[in-house]
Amino acid sequence: MPLPAFETPLIFETGQVGRANRYLPDAAALDSLLPAGALRDELALPDNTELDVVRHFTRLSQKTFGIDTAFYPLGSCTMKYNPRINDAMANVPALRDVHPFAPDRLAQGALAVMWELERALASLFGMAAFSLNPAAGAHAELAALLIVKAYFKQKGEAQRHVVIVPDTAHGTNPASAAMVGYKVLSLKSDARGRVDPDEMRKVVGPETAVCMMTNPNTLGLFEPRIHDVSDVVHAAGGLMYYDGANANALMGNTRPGDMGFDLMHLNLHKTFTIPHGGGGAGAGPVGVAAHLTQYLPNPVVRACDATGAAVESSGWRETDELTFALDFDRPDAIGTMRSFWSNFAHMVRALAYVYANGADGLATVSKLAVLNANYIRASIRDVIDVPYDEINRHEFVASAQPLKRETGIRALDLAKALLDRGYHAPTVYFPLIVPECLMIEPTETESKETLDDFIAAFREIVATAHADPERVLAAPVNTPVGRIDETRAARQPDLRWRPPEPV
C-alpha cells in the first residue's frame, strides 16, 4: 500500500503567535523574575493549536514506513515485531517516573527489573555479568574496548593496541577502536566467507589486544571454527569480543561464552524487540567473562537476601524476596558511559519480552528466524546470485553484480523497486566485500504468506529488470517522493529552517 504523497509545510511555516495551547497556568513576566541581562531577547518558535500539531505529525507519520506498515527485510537490523505490551509496561507510572537519584530503598522494583534482565542475559549468552549502562551497540563497543584497555594496562601489557576485525565487520568496530587509540587490522575472510584460524595465527602477536567478531558473521554465515579462532587469539594473549548485532540467530543454540568470547554487547533494539523508533533510542548492554567483571562500567546492581547476605546467581531467579542496591564503589571500573544508569525504559521492554518467551521460546525465535531467511534464499536463488549459497543463519546476502552486467540494474535499483511494491528495501552495499550487495533479514515474526508475497514481488522485479529495465530504473514512483538529489543535499547543506528576515 503506497504512502501518501502530500507535501507537508514545516511546523515553523504554520501557526500564529497568540494561538497558544493553555497547558499551564500563567506565570509572572520573566523580566520581573530575573535580571534583564540573563534573559534571551527573542524566541522565534511558532504557536500552533493542538489540532494543527496533531494533523502535522499524523501526516508525517503517514509518510513514514515502519514495521507496522509492512514487511521490513532490512539486513543486520532485525526489524521484528515490537509487542505493544512492552510499551505498556514501560509506561507504568511508578516505573516511568522514578528519578535516577531516588534512594535505592524507593526504587526496589526498578532495580529488580535491571537485575532480572542482567541475570537472564548473562545466562542466555554465557557471560559472567553484564552492565546495562551503555546506550547503544556502538556505545557498548566503546565500553568494551575501554575494558580491554584497562585490563591490559593493569596486566602491564599496555603495548597491546591492535584490534583485529574481519573484513565483513560493521563500520562501528573500526570507529570504536579509533576512539580508544587502537589500530585496526582488517583480516580477509576466506573463499567461504569465514575467518580462517590459520590466517588468524599469522596476524596475532604481542601487540594484539582484541579480535572483534560476530557469529553468524555479517554475511549471515556461521563460523564453525570459531572455537579454534578463539584459541589462536587467546594463545597470543589477546581477548575475543563478540559483536551482538546478530544475536537473533543463536539463542539457545550456542552462546558467545561457549564460543570462547571474553566480552560482548547486545543490541536490545534488535534481538529483544525494543522499537527502533526511527534510529534510537537503542540499548547496548556490555557483557564480560569472569576475569573482566571488575572493569564493567558503573553502576551495577547488587542483590541481597532477607538476611542481608549478597546473592550470587548464575542466571535469572525470582526476586520478590531480594533487595537491591546500585553499586558505584568499584575501583577498577572503567567509569561510567552516560548521564544515568541505563536506558531503563528499554530494560523494562526487554525483560517483558524475555518473560513472553522464556528459554524455550527464545530458542524457537532463533530457529524460526533462520528458517525464514533460508526460505527466502532458497526461493530466489534461481533469479539472483547468492554468493554464499548454503544454509545461512538469520540473514543472507545476494549480489546484483551479474544482473547489473546483464541489464544495468543495480542493487540500489532493486531496493527502490521493492519500495514501489510496498516493501521496505533490504540493506544494500553492506557488507562491503560483496559487490552490489543486498542483505535480507526477514526475522521470525513474519508469516509464510508474507514471505511468499515478497518472494513473488522480488521475482517479478528481476523479470522486469530483464524485460524492461527502464521501468526499474524509474522506481520508486509510488512513494511520497522520487529519488532524491543527495549531491545537492551534501554540497549545499540545508539543515534547518530560518526565520524570515524582518521587513
Add this chain to the structure above:
Amino acid sequence: MYTPHTDRDIAAMLQVIGVDSLDDLVRVPAAIAPRGAVEVTPQLSEIEIAARFRRFAERTTAGEFTSFLGAGAYRHYIPPVVGALAMRGEFLTSYTPYQAEVSQGYLQAIYEWQTYIALLTGLDVANASVYDGATALAEGVIMAVNATGRKGVLVSRAVHPNYRAVLRTYAEGLELTVDELPYAADGRTDLGTLDALLAEQRYAAVVVQSPNFFGAIDALPPGAAERIRATKTVVIGVVAEAMSLGALATPASWGAEICVGEAQSFGNAIAYGGPHVGFIAASEAHLRRIPGRLAGKSVDSEGRTAYVLTLQAREQHIRREKATSNICTNQAHCALCATIYLAAMGRTGLRNCAALNVARAQELARRVSAVAGYARRFEAPVFNEIVVRVPGRAADVLAALEGRGIVGGLDLGRFYPELADCILMAATELTTAAEIDALAAALSEIPARAAARV
C-alpha cells in the same frame, strides 16, 4: 512468543530449503554447544507479564513521595498529545531513515528538531541527537580536539558531575587531559585563573554549564569568550536543563561555539535515567566535525521538496576508523517527543513554562531560607534549582524528610565532599505551593539534634 509458524508452514518451508528439521538449520559443533542449562524467566502470558510488572511497580515507591530532585533529570508536565502522536506505529517501528523515499515524515521531523535546537541555542546547526547530555559533552569535546589538535580540556567544576565523569571515561580512551576550574563563593564558575591557564595554549576547549549543577545562571561574563577564543580555544556551553532555553540568554549570545546538552525536559519521561536525548549545536565553522546523523533538505527527481540524511562522509559506516565518532544509533524517538512537545507548547507556552520554573524555585528558596538553620549556600540567580545549607549533614536531613514522605533533593556530598551539608533542590511547574509548604513544615519539625548529628 510472537511467531506465526504452524507446523505445516514449517514442514513446507523446510522442504523448499532442502533440510529435514529446524535443528538441522542451526546445528553447531559439539565444542561450542551450551554448557549447562540456560536460566531465564519462565514463559508467561500477557496478563501474567502485566501482573509481574505490577509487582515491580509496587516495589518502586518513589512516586508516593513529594520530590525535589532535579540534578540533570527534571519532572515537567508532558501534554498527552506528545505520547498520542509519538506512539504512532509508523514512528515507533521505523529504522534510521536511510531509505529516504519512504521516510519523508520522520526526516522532516528530524529537520524540525534540528531547527528547534538551533533556534533555542542561537547556533547555526544542530545534529539529529546523541545519547544524552553527558555523551553530548564528550562528543563536543572531541569536536574541539579535532578542531584544535590539542588534547587538554578545561572544565568548570560546576558542570554536572556525571557529565564530567563520562568525559573522564572518554578521555581515558582518547588520552585527553581534563583539568577543572573551581566554583566561586556565589556558585558560579571562578574564572580567576582562566587567563593564566589559557596562556599555556594546551586546551582544546573551555567548558561551562548554564544553569550550572548548582542551578546558578553561569553564562560567561562579557569579554570572557573573546579572551578564550583569542587563544584558539573553543568555548563549549552545556545545558543540562533545556527548559532554561525558554527564558535565558542563548549560549551563542554569551560566546558558545558548540552547545551540548540534554533535552529530556522537552516531553520525555525521567524513566530512572533513560532514554533521554542529547543534543549538539554548533556554529557553521564546526559543521563538518559534528558527529552523528544530520537531516538535510533537498529535492527529488521531479523537483519536489525532499529530505535526506546528508554529509554522511563524516560517519562511521563510510569513514570507519577515520569517522568523527563511532556513534551510530541516535535518540530519534526521544527527539521526536521533544519536537512534538515544542510544537504543542509553542513560543508562548515554552516561555511561560520557563517563567513558572523560575518563580517556583524562587518561592522554594524563600520558604526554605525562612526555616531557622537553613539558608541558600550560593547567591547567584538561578533557573529552577537551589543549593540549601542545612544544620548538620545533608544525608541526615534527607533521611528525616524521607520519613515524612519527602525526597528533599540530592545530597551534594555525594559529588562534592566540601558540600556534605548541602542539598540540591529543584522546583518545576509541577511543584505545587502545598508541596513547598509541606517541605518547609517538615524541615522546621526535624529536631535540631537529629539534623546536627555528625
